[in-house]
Amino acid sequence: MLADRIEKANREAVERIFAGDPVLLDVRPAADVIAGLEDRVVLHAGPPIAWEAMCGPLRGAIAGAAVLEGWAKDLAEAERLAGSGALAFHPNHHFDAVGPMTGITTRTMPVMVFENRAFGNRAYITVNEGLGKVMRFGGNDEEVLARLRWIASDLGPAMGQAIRSLGGIPLKPIVAKGLAMGDEMHQRNVACTGLTVRAIAPALARTMGEAGKLATILEFVSGNDQFFLNIAMGMAKALMDPVRGIEGCSIVTAMSRNGTDFGVRVSATGDEWFTAPVEMPQGLYFPGFDEVDANPDIGDSTIVETVGLGGFAMAAAPAVAGFVGAGGAAEAIAHTRAMYEITAARNPAWTLPALEFAGTPTGIDIRKVVETGVAPTINTGIAHREAGVGQVGAGIVRAPLACFVGALESFAATVGAT
Template identity: 70%
Template sequence: MARSTAGQTGIAGRIDAANREALRRMLAADPVLVDVVPAHSVMPALAERTILHAGPPIGWERMCGPMRGAVAGIAVFEGWAKDLDEAEALARDGAFTFDANHHHDAVGPMTGMTTRSQMVMVVENRAFGNSTYCTINEGLGKVMRFGGNDPEVLTRLRWLKDVLGPALGRALRDCGGVPLKNLVARGLTMGDEMHQRNVACSGLFLRAIAPALARTSDDRGRLAEALAFIAANDQFFLNIAMALGKAIMDPVRNIDGSSVVTAMSRNGTDFGIRVSGCGDEWFTAPVEQPRGLYFPGYDEADANPDMGDSTIVETIGLGGFAMAASPAVAGFVGAGSAADAALFTREMSEITLVENPEWTIPALDYQGVPSGIDIRLVADSGITPIINTGIAHRLAGVGQVGAGIVNAPLGCFTLAVRAFAGRLGVSR
């Protein structure tokens, strides 16, 4: 399935050998959702006033509106400020330490706030022993990941921290965890692409966890609330898929000579990628504006540019790469008909090294999702990764205004190819 490399020698052969190892690690991954725990208990960097965000590193001064809104909101949630105004003033004064989720085994959707008191889901890659973390999906509408920060948003975050998170943790420990690889495989046969459509996987996850939730609950009112929250949120699985994506890709990092992309991520200002053979360096370019469909009352003038760590799902061949599995999402993001959906997946095959034999698409007669983005193929073809994304309002405090598609900027890949060539001692 991997592109043939027989007979190649020298630099090209060395890159191909490194990429074979990268693909081997990707496909051998065994991600299992094992627990939900307070973030500070597993992420030692999460001190007081430390805020992790989506995308490559960024300071307050360059943050977009919704990310600033989320920062203010999470500071109030953590008790570091009495209200949003004080939180903003503290941020301006440099009172908070900011860093990227990706630097701490974590990912977060859209603004991607991760702080010490939040509960995080733990995905363990049992083939390699690494673990990754992501907060619990808040549902749709006015939520912190889209820049929401009012009392309704903070109340929900408290309920996730005090009720749902601990309940899910008990249930996962009780049942020994929920293996995710086959669940995603099944979701692909049910119209999910795991970025903008997660209704099937969210339902399959509820089926997997509901009996253990019941066994470990001693309050039927709270149990009913927990079940209802998961059941009412078609995107519940997104955050699980993201932790899964990072759990799969982290062991692929730092393979000398590999041109495979190990992360794509955006902070609403910059788009960044990491490449296996280039260590943990970020190659960044300005994020692009999604093209999409807007909720009633909003249009593209309201839209914030592309944001979030959720592009980790495209990095593993899902999301826009698996559009053919999800003709319904193509309509939702304004990408056209079922026939158009298949074209996106076929195009992504041009910039990837393998079709994942375990994650297949019935409508393409069980072709595997295109996986293993090679920066050389992107730079040579000019075809950039396609991403299915939610669209946040550009101002703090509003929330989601639509959904669409967006491309990773070519600039990240040309920068990366140059650095990659430099590491290999060749000019390009």
Template identity: 40%
Template sequence: MLTLPTDVAVVNVGLPMFADSVREQGVPVQQVDWSPPAGGDPALVAALTTVFGPRAAEIDAANAEVVRRLDEGVPSLVGVSRVDEVLPGLGERTLLHCGPSITWERVCDPLRRSMRAAVVAEGWASDVEAAGRLLADGSVTLAPANAHDAVVPMASAVGPSTPVWVVDCPQGGTRAYAPVNQGPGEVPWFGRETPAAIERLRFLRDVAGPALGRVVGEAGPLDVFALAKQGVAMGDDLHMRTQATTNLLIRTWLPQLAALPSPEREQVARFLAGNHLFFLTIAMAGARSLTAWAGQVPGSSIVTTMSRNGTDFGIRLAGSDTWHVTDSPPVGDALYNAGMGPDDAAPDIGDSAVLELTGLGGPAAGGSPAVAGFLGGTMAAAAEATDRFARISSGRSSRFTLPPMGFVGTPLGVDVRRVVELGIRPQVTTGILHASDGSGQVGAGVATAPAACFEAALRELAG
């Protein structure tokens, strides 16, 4: 005779309404969150079956090498040069811009303004109206910075005379570039084209760039990520917040800065004192030098390019030259300046998402109180953001560790397989620019990468 149990406990997998019904009857229940892989899409499930099945061993081996390169490469800042000095074959009238390749007709308003400001600063046009005509008729060539081993932040467009950091990764023989950060206020990287914004470009070209080149030359090569490691331990995520690392850098260079001749010394000192994101582009160049090396590994499922131009969002896998592009997303979890809101905001923009691919930015959120303010206001919410990155990453950083999370390493190596399988997309900490009026930065927040480009990359990988 069958005897039914008098006491039961339930494990419910999937729809939580069943767990709620059991709980209402006073029965212990453990809910297990589950959903079909890739949202149940048959084609994506078939692709996942290939890359997690017959291809898994070779992909895992490639991924291990990609993560090793991202973790063990040592980016070294070796100098400051003009774009036309390090990229002599670029072309006389070429602007490098953020994100995937784009034509003038599709360029968003903030980037258009930055491009016009750059054209005037280069001396190709007398004012922004004339600059716009040159850009519209094709007299100025547009090229994505990533295609030339460079990365530029926010709505940046850089011309031949722009001073750039030169960062080497000796282990991989790779070199990368990023412009000297323009600072806050009326600046082109925030989508400004005012006389003050154009003058900032000239100041960087004529004063700050050469002066910082002398500082780097006197101080010698700088281990970029060794300094960033200290900054992360002090609360930086190295994307939205770089204050600690910037302060460490200025302290490191203080003897050389003090030795600059007057009036450059005073001008550079004022510039640095008001530039809390000064280290951002140094970190970006360091990250790009590592992803360039890691990107040489064939057959990997790890993303080594992630970039946006305010119109498009694009990624590339290690070992592939194919861009997978979709619409640039809005920036969510945002805090806006007074009087501003989502209707004023431009879509996500800039090459700075390269930081999220090297264990910085979003992966380091769990150690940054400043970032926590955009994620519910608690360190627990920031830690959840780091944990979400861990679920879609292939490894952990051995150098960037998070004291509030028990010194765990930041997640490293975004795996497109896991992104599609779990439906968890990378989140990028970033600023927000005005969509149309040229007033510059209106807030900051967290942009969630769109699913479509990861799904396309998975299909490419699966063949």
């Protein structure tokens, strides 16, 4: 019977998620590890999109990357180049990668390498640049590019060397601890960033010759409360990829936004993207900015929600609920409880103290989303809608239901129910 077949497939999916053993393995230049990342290829967040349809921050970040890679001498030339068809744009997800906000990945950028040791698959993501005016929020001036060059010349190699010397850093335990310390791994990564510094600092000290450079690196990493976000994303990608392509499985394997469209992938329908226009986040703004400055929702970071963290684990981080509501424990718990209604299982490895140590809601079932009309809750940063400005706030956004309706129809056809 079809219903039993789907149940069985979905059980298989969550068992694969739970069996996953993601490890941060290395940091390498993207071109060395991401197969097919050629010259003049730009990987971006979200489902596929043409230059003409891209939002301001995405264009801005691409222009910055083109200058960084030496494809253009300045931003104006970079924009012309990008519009001329001389650059190829592809989703990170098509290259085993993810990226926060604009999510730009090009050849010379160092990427963290993750391996899911239970399944042998790998995932890649750039190193988090810090807060404020940064490329992931569409920043592209000399300050932004200089920081990226430093990440490529100093931070990336030093981290890679230290992590290699450790034989990799297992990530599930760090996340488990972070949940108990108030992180939900999307908006809130303070604890996990600290835990990562704790894990890596001795190895950095041992493998780096120069105390001055070591201090700069430690200052940079520990001064960025969101440093762990990219690690959480790479880990989530490494955990979710083995779930792709299970026959009869209605579990979401990726959610992602390019600033114009929101895209969803479902296990049984393989690599097809189901898209709908992205929504505007609701939230709080930095001084000097408000709603009119905000860009619509953007980034691959929703891979964190896909694996059951971020908005799904809101119960761990009551303050984050304050971006839209009053921000109390009951409200945070309500967000997580709502996500139980659209997921297949609870993750025994990641538990929420505020919910009597119930596991995080895991395995978004498109049937349940369509049935209940409850859209996944996503915690997110908010970029300025114009290129070059950067982050202006943070908040909460819903995945558009239309993606899930489209996915359900295609899924039904795939399993022969029409």
